[in-house]
Amino acid sequence: MRGIYAVFSLTLVLGCNIVLGNEKGELLEDDQSSTHGSACAKGFADCNGDPRDGCEARLSEASHCGACDVRCGAANAVCAAVGDDRFACLNGCPDKALAICNLQCVDPMTNVANCGECNHACPTTQNGEALCYQGKCRVACATGYHACGARCVGPSDATACGDSCTACPSGPHSSAACDKGTCGIACSAGFANCDGDMQNGCETSVFEDAKHCGGCGRPCGNSTRCVGGLCLPWGGMTPNGD
Template sequence: MNDRPARHGTTARHSGGAGREPRVLRSALILTAAVVALAVQAACARSVDGSVPEQGIFAGNGATRTACIETECPAPFATCEGRSGLCTVDLSSDVRHCGSCDTACLSTSSLTPWTWVCSEGQCRLACEPSHADCNGLESDGCETSVRSDPANCGACGNVCADGVVCWRGACGCPSGFTQCGDDCVRLDSDNENCGACGSVCTAPASDTDPRWSCGPGITPPHTEWTCSNASCDLQCAPEFGDCNKDFCGDGCETSLANDPANCGACGHACTAGQKCQHGTCLCPPGTTMCGGICVDYLTDPANCGDCMAECPGPPSSSGKGGPTCVGGKCGYVCFPGFADCDGSIENGCEANLQTSQHHCGSCGTSCDVANGQPCVRGTCLTKPCEEPVLN
């Protein structure tokens, strides 16, 4: 009697037992391989916090490859001794680890017109705008002042004509200025070069000089010889004014620095409640005198709502964030790339979202710390998963 066809999901019966064992064994091997593949894929698909991402095992279109944990730092990042965290050093720009860990660029004094920077993993000279490295020697840094060197005026190799001064990075003097020696001056107001180069503005030697406007040798109070309109004459000293128009009688009698009726200029009166300090009426509307300065209680974090009422938290000089004062109420704002993940104002924005394994990109987004997964540029480092090998 012939065997009946096997039903779906069942095994066909045969008269002989020899043909059944290889088929059963083959099915078992296929099932085992499938289970192993699913386990590998599930491990690869597990997200950084241990949960399975929305796409599950499959990445789409039947593909099984998903992101797996990567522990090697991508260029140009590295993990260097003495710096906390993994892959937190940028070897392309870190002056202490330039190109490789512990390769430090030279340090310079704050008095020198240059500094060393790390650019593309190489230590390079960075000159201030007023100087340049025209001889190409690193030993003397940016040795040339391009603001005053006629052989390198404004830039290395830019030579001024013979006898022409290099002034503020340009050959020759601008309109309204005259070259006196190696300098450009205004002859109409320079006390050392009044009307002509080298003509110093001082009291006339002769009593018959008509510039003695109040009589020979008479110098009224708070006056001095000043160059104005290329002429040297008696005028009010700085911060004083002749407000009563009696120049030869009492000179420049009014202190423009602290007179609230003549603050900064004759006739410029401060409003009620204001003081005149250094020629300025204080305090301007919307501000209040506090500790000798004018402050705005609505916006000043050091005086928020009241004098000396300082908002809590690390100052903005920390580079991570800083206190704010809005409408007289304190707050705290984090700079881009940082966050206050522990909710404590005392340590401010303590989390670096670019490098923190526990707060990678956002508070609470944790990388696989146990397996050494670093956070690089706000993303937990991953790599493509290897396809399972079936024998």
């Protein structure tokens, strides 16, 4: 299984720049000056000669079968694998390729562009890589992310929290939160979850509640009231000095 991270291919020619590319050899970055091409991964080629789109041609397709501009047709209409990352025009597919999709031999059990059937492409996702496993689309997530359906989500995603992909609840004066796979809530300014119940949100106004003045469990005395989170005497000063 390929990793989801980009694989960098380096091309260094005397007087030229180092070119960085992904697993197809596509350019990822340069200094906007002249480059001298990039090394293509096996099974790909730069058939249009344009370094901006890297190695855009798949050598497993009938339009570039095994090499640029080698087109399959007539008696040998199918592009099939004949070795490790090598392809040639044949009149049929090998045993392991169970389907012909767009004149290409594919294994629908593993082919992400034709997963389960021709032209059923597995969707791409952020922070992960699409896979085809036993004819069903799957996703392999980057380190630090976990799969929730076809998505790869982070450990603080409140819409899919933890391995169970729980949608975290929220209530009044709060927003849903996820911390290291556990649901919680984030309170709005001036409010707190003093009863510990996420379903009713942050129910306590710590600016006004005399039992929780300035924070949970901080009661004011009998002769004081809670004003702006401070316990002040009845009829006495306010936080503004009025």
